[in-house]
Amino acid sequence: MTDFDQFENEEDIPKSKTQIKREVEALQDLGKTLLGLSKNQLKKVTMSDTLREAFAEADRIKQREAMRRHLQYIGKIMRTEDHETISQQVALFDTTSAAYNKLFHQLEHKRDALIGENSKEELSKYLDEHPNLEEIQLLRQLIRQSQKEVENGNKSNTNRKKLFKLIREIEETKLGLRG
Structure with missing residues (x-):
């Protein structure tokens, strides 16, 4: 009989000091990543007032050792935060992350579907998904202008870019990444 047989679930097994240290360092690394975000991006991340x-x-700390200690403090605060949600939100800001790329491709697909052959059906579905949408008129206008660009073979994708930007803003608001 081993020492671990006394535990019914894996969650009951106490963590080793090494595992605890790895988790603390991961939270400090997440804190470093958050420090690297712009003020605008940082505002969009869900966190407590203490962490904010x-x-x-x-921002006021300039000395290296003081910053190292402050990052430890941030890591300590992060233990009480919903760090998984914070990580997911930060991943959407990182252009190299899989989450960002997935969202980007979904938005491109949605834009192309709104411009495509079944645009009325797609628009109807999109409006059902976003019942509180205020920019309906602008959305319809950009769809029409984008369709004209595609039909005319216009190489300037100005309206398609504007449509993509609008869809991105709507989705970011829905995800809580915009104020």
Whole structure:
């Protein structure tokens, strides 16, 4: 009989010091990543006021050792936060992440579907998915103008880019990444 046979679930097994240290370092790394975000992006991330104040304080710290200690403090605060949600939100800002690329491709597909042959059906579905959408008139206008660009073989994709930007703003608002 081993020491681990006394535990019914895997979750009951106590963590080793190494595992705890890895988790703490991962939270500190997430804190470093958050520090690298712009102020605008940082505002969009869901976090407590305590953590938000810690990031505001970090802007004033210039000394290397003081910053290292402050990152440890941020890591300590992060233990009480929903760090999985924070990680997911940060991944949507990182252009090299799989989450960002997946969202980008979904938005491109949605734009192309709205411009395509079944645009009325797609628009109807899109409006059902977003019942509180205020920019319906602008959305319809950009769809019509984008369809004209495609029909005329116009090489300037100005309206398609504007449509993509609008769809992205709508989705980011839906995901809570915009204020």
